[in-house]
Each structure stands twice: as structure tokens, then as C-alpha cells.
Amino acid sequence: MSNEMTEDQQKRIEATLRRIRDGLSKASFGQFSEPSHIFDPEVHNGKAK
């Protein structure tokens, strides 16, 4: 088994990470914003306008 990455694989990894990090870095959060680690989408149902 080879753990070495080919040049193509390295490029793919770098492009993926660049895109993700570009996107994440643009986000701004309020001081109380929290990760949705308790993933319960139905809690939003009661909040419909």
C-alpha cells in the first residue's frame, strides 16, 4: 500500500480545502451563535411566521 499522494490527489485536496476555508472564513457569527451539534430540525417548526 502506498500512502504517498499523487500530484493530482494533492491538487484535489488543496482545492477542496481552499474552497471550504474560503467559505468558512466569510461567515460572521453573533456572540450567542452555536454549532448545531444538537441536530433537531423540528425545533424550527414552532417558529414559522
Add this chain to the structure above:
Amino acid sequence: MEKRNESLTDMVAALAEGRTTPVELAERSLERARQMVDLNAFVTIDEKIVMAQAEAAGRRRSRMQESSPIDGIPIAIKDNYLTRDYPTTACSDAAPLEPSGVDATVVANLRAAGAVIFGKTNMHEWAYGATNTTSNIGPTKNPHNKAHITGGSSGGSAAAVASGIVPAALGSDTGGSVRIPSSACGIYGFKPSYGRASRHGVLPLSWSLDAPGPMATDLEDIIHLLPYFLGTDPKDSSTSHAEEFGPLPKPGSLRLINLSGPGLERCSEVNFVINEALGRSKARVSQASLNNVDQSFAAWEAILHCEASAYHQNRLFKGSDGFSPVTRAHLEAGNRLTAVELLEAQKIRGQLMTQLLDDLPPWDALVLPTLPIPAPALGEEWQKFSNRKATTQDSMTWFCWLGNLAGLPCLTIPVGKSSQDMPIGMMLMGRPGEDEKLLALAKEIDQNLNRGG
């Protein structure tokens, strides 16, 4: 392809009225599979296993002891669902090759209902891609034009249904893998709300994004099959509060929001077909755009890669030769993201859910094209549409990931054809947990669009 294939609902009626038998249906499906072998839709079909199930169903029916209305109907299974009598490969050389002796919960439910577990379908390796071109048995071909891809990752299931081999099949959906190939092949596909359908026994891609779902010839087929998907399963903690599939409510208002704007571009042909379909839908349609689509997409991608890498850690540690080079690169990217980045992605996920579920004007369903373009030709690496240039992979997930990141129930329905005669699908997304309401609304719209209602 213009004549509609026989649906599961048609078969339910034909069996109930004695116009056909499970053995006839199985023989017809096997014959069709032999005729359509060049689609490369199946990894495994064992004629003896299929016929033994059909004969058993026939005996039950002849004694008037059928297990359910679908007793004796052949259903194909994506090759990431464990099945007790077929190997499960995820179309990867890195997966186990022996039969597991275990059925995924959805497969077990269908088997208990008498469905004939017909065979295992081709898929994008480990469901880790949306083109169905990366598979250890080769790409699946689109029944509408064999020079075009099916999309994926449940591409074999879509091809098997669209070509009339089986009336319905199982898929799994992490960023659109049920809806993408369903749309590209002109059939119906449904992703349940996160937490309503058991994922037990479906090889994971990304735990918090994955959902199993049915793919079928007709919307009624989806409704027939959802009782076998939805409800609490002690083997899947995400379903601890899941309600069983209930009766569809009477369709009330049809308030649709047609989403568009930056990040949600599509080609003009798809845009025209969707707008024309909305015009015929008799729904009240308003327009809205979303903020920060690129940030939300980055969050989906971060969560996807981190969860997939975590799931595959042991395989990567032991040796990664079995993965295709592209899949290995995805997994390595997930390894290099930090815990802080993952938590930031989860914060963005919360923001997206607030935006969709709380901040938009009141809606009964959100509308997008399922795909921004019709199914591309095999071998095309890049796509251009509107002012965007994107890889074929990203073009396939262009809209669908939104439903996974927010945990919404989502449905694709066929609404038209491109100038090259390739299918175009429209996606409807409902509020989380309200799968029945989405289907009731979709039934009304489908009636207006596809049945001259």
C-alpha cells in the same frame, strides 16, 4: 422512453386483481435486466434468489395470505444497503465483499412485506460523489441516452427504474444522491426528513447528512413505499422521535417559494422548464434568494468530508489501496480539516436553518430545479451555465445539498425534457418532519403537471 413504464402502483393493482403473478413479474424484470445489461445498472443479480422469493410470494398469494399489497413486487437495492443474501460492496474495492447475513432495517421491512429483493445496484464509490462515474464496476449509463451519465450516487437504482427493469428501487441521499439520478433519469425520488427514516445497515457516508429514500416510476409508488422507511428504529438513535408514515393531510394552501439568485444559478433551458411548470402548477409562487450560499456550501462540504473521514479512519489507517484515487483524496481532505473548522461549519448550518425555516416569508414548499443542467455527457469534466463554470460533480449537487444540511424532506418530480430530450426535474423541499404534508402538496402539483389535472 416516452411511454410510461409500469409502476409499482400498477403492479399492486394487477396482483390484487389476479392479472399477474409474482413469478411473472420477476421473470419480466429478469428478462428486462438481461436486455438492458449495457446500462451497467446492477452489481449483483442472482436469478435463483429472485425466483425463490417470487415463488414464495406466489404461494402466499395463492393461499390469500399475502404479507402486504407489495408482496411479490421486485425492488432493487443500492449496493450500500446491507442485504442478507447478496454481498454489499459500495462499488469500492475497499469494502467487504462477502454477504453480511444482515438486512438493513429498510430492506428487512420490505422483505417482511414480501417485496422481492431483486438485486444490488451500481453506485458512486461509497456514495462519495454525484456522477456515478467512479465505481469499481464502471459508470452507469442513462437510459434516455447511453452517452450521458445518470448522476449519482444512486445511479444504478435510477437507471433500473427508468429503464423499466423494476418499478422502484432504494437509494441513499447525503447531498442529493436519491434526487440527482432520479431527476437525470426522469423518475421520482424522495429524501425523508433527517431522523424519520432508519439509516441502520446503510453504509454511512456522513452520519448527520445521510438519509435513505425510495426512487420510483410514479409519485404513488413513493407513497406506497414510505411506510417501510419512516418510524422509530431502536438500531438508529436519530429516529428516536420519528413518527411512522401517516395519512397525507388534505392539501391546503400551495404557497411555493421559487428560490434563485447568487449561488443558485441554472442554465436557461432548465430555468424555462421550471418556470413553465410552476405556471401550470396552480400554486401561489413567490420569489426569494438566499444569503451566503457559498458559505453554506462550504459548511456542507466540511461536514461531509470530516464525517466521511472519521467513518473511514480504520480503513485509511490499515491501508488505502482499495479506494479510488479521487475518493482517497476526499478522505484525506477531511483528515486535514480541524475541529474548529468543523464547529464553524456547524454554526453555519444553524444559520442556514434559521434562514430557510424562520426568516423567509411563510411557505409550504421551497422550489428549485433538482439539477442546474440536464444530465451531462459521459466524460465531460466541466459544465458552464448562467455565469458559472463548475465541475460536473459540483453541478450535480448544485442545489440538493441544501436539503441535507437543513434536514428537510425533499422530492424530485419530472417536469419536462431538454432540447436534447433529456429529463428535467423539479425539487420541492418541505419543513422538517412534515414529509406527509410535502407529499400531499406534491401530489396536487404532480396532478396538475403530469396528469392533466
